[in-house]
Amino acid sequence: MADTTVLTLVWGAILAFAVFMYVVMDGFDLGIGVLFPMFGVGKQRDTAMNSIAPVWDGNETWLVLGGGGLLAAFPLAYAVIMSALYAPLIAMLLALVFRGVAFEFRWRDPGHRAFWDLAFSGGSLVAAFMQGIMLGALLQGVHVEGRAYAGGWWDWLTPFSLLTGASVVVGYSLLGACWLNWKTEGETQEHARRLMRILAPLTLVALLAVSVATPFLGNEYFQRWFSMPRVLFTAQVPLIICILTWRFIRSLRRNYELAPFVLTLAVFGLSNVGLGISMFPYLVPNSITLQMAAAPPSSQVFMLVGAALLIPLILAYTAWSYWVFRGKVAHEGYH
């Protein structure tokens, strides 16, 4: 029994990692999509898009791993969550259709470039917003009876989920701006820096707002954060975020290129940890725990072998692919 508990925790950790990787990797390229209309037509937009064209597909694969992994390791949670979040989920999937094809279609049809640019930015915006809404809707809890979702199809829509939706949009945008600051130069980079100065404080406000609202949603979140002696541990999270913020401001003043991106990723990482503190040991607040939703050990062990061997390999060749396209994206010749 102890072994199966460990196994389930390991799978919980792997899925948390997949979600984090998704946010790390697709966050900035969705953010670039959100910011797209704020960049000039031509050189700036082409550069922004070219900086992610070779990697967006791999980035989105982490989303598929999140879905596939949840189905495999915690089928009950997958079934309940996906039907509870039906409307925002479908909206996100359709938004990803628009933005994904825009990478190719934009170049195939210069006559309709404006339309596909809109598809790219609108798709990115809606996808990011819906991901935030899904996060909020899950945090505030869904109505479960037996082994099934028992709520309506608009239950997800609350002020809190709108807040998390907006927060994710702002946060992804900051990641996108930081990425462009790192990967571009000249006027595109300067523009990205201006956006960073606006988006960084907005992200902080959003993070603060969500953090303050969450403990008051009920679902024992308050105890998980503030009960002794847990608070000694959980208090480190906002503390480190404060330190990261200070480093971020410094890196912005000194015009560092890579540091703001890495620091923002670290903030996102800590937000993930915070999410873990709020949720654990539940996958669906107050109704389905990791243990309850776990697939049998035979399924989890079978996949664990594959995950242990393949995830390091995937990280290796993904890193290689990023390394191949390292350095600044040039934009000469596009004007």
Added chain:
Amino acid sequence: MFHDADALLLARIQFGFTVSFHFIFPAFSIGLASYLAVLEALWLKTGKALYLDLYRYWLKIFAVVFAMGVVSGIVMAYQFGSNWAVFSDRAGPVIGPLMAYEVLTAFFLEAGFLGVMLFGMSKVGRSLHFFATLMVAIGTMISAFWILSVNSWMQTPAGHAINAAGQFVPASGWLPIIFNPSFPFRLAHTVIAAYLTTALAVGGVGAWHLLKDSRQEHARKMFSMAMWMAALVAPVQVFVGDLHGLNTLEHQPAKVMAMEGHYQSHAHGAPLILFGIPDDDAQHMSHAIEVPRLSSLILKHDLDAPLAGLDTIAPENRPAVEVIFWSFRVMVGLGLLMFTLGAWSLLARLRGKLYEWRWMKRFAVLMGPAGFIAVIAGWITTEVGRQPFTIYGLMRTAESASPLAAPAVGASLVAFVIVYFSVFGMGSWYLLRLMSRAPQPHEPEPANAPAHAAGITSAPAFTAAVGESRHG
């Protein structure tokens, strides 16, 4: 008011619609990835620029197809849970790991090397670039392996037990689940179908350009390669399809009865119904044109063998003959036409007229999209033939769906239909436009090749890319 039955029907339509649309793209990209690997290998081996031109020509088409496959595929990864929650909960412990393996072994591999394949030639050099192409091609194969294993398990479930929560779980090892009875046949049949689909599309494009200029060197090469493929693989497909059919007869007899249109049992040799009008309500085939005893010969290899009909199946377990009877005939009919094209091209080749015979070229153009239609028809045959079950014989479709209200599913279905038809419609139009332009000597790289300050930047390739982006 809507009833549960409406929600169920809408969910089925939505799944069928999205999966059929999705399937078109991998059916093309599986074949195209392998074709690209062959072209690049030939280029590296012979050093002939012709192969590189063809590689780049088809690479641009591949990029568009692949993008559409990716975005329509992400939808599938989530739709199991969103619309088929009960199925996901109960079957998840068995099919989930197989799908997770698909992501880990195939999707990441394809996506990880696609960027280098599309944009990296000038950065990593020829051998590494070829390696990237190979990885993408192998990734598409691995993907087919896992997803068809999942599908086959739903058709011919094996190696499972049922736990206290009512979930399907592995009984002992994973091999009986992965290599369930219909899997080898389905895998072979589907991968060959993807190759054949690609060969016909490539051949159709080649023939189109040959009709305009029969001396066009690039068009000749692609047409010749495609016709070799069609001539060699179409007969193999007929053979494998027959084996697959016999396997289905063993494990899912009701599906074969519906394909054959056999409402009634035949004690002494069943006829092969070529055409007729099936009527499921009356369980009767009217206006049948049939060849006596041929069905028994094909299925049992004996003219007088008795053959059971749908009258031996409980009414609530019968699949819809009105759908499968037709879809099966569309698939087989197109398969025979493919066989004909292959044979015709062999004859022309023997006579040394492969690039001259205009009627054969016209036929090849006409057959360009035939693979896609056949693949969808085959898919409909096997999936509708599995009804009324999701897990054949064990779990009914009616008890698999999510507890969603009909308006929710109706709204999403409408959204899918509008978005898919407009977005993928535009995409298909871009594909046709790319195909309508003949491949050129010094074919440029994909238009949006990102140029980087670091690494080896190839100036001519970049200039070409810029020109391409301007002219589309």
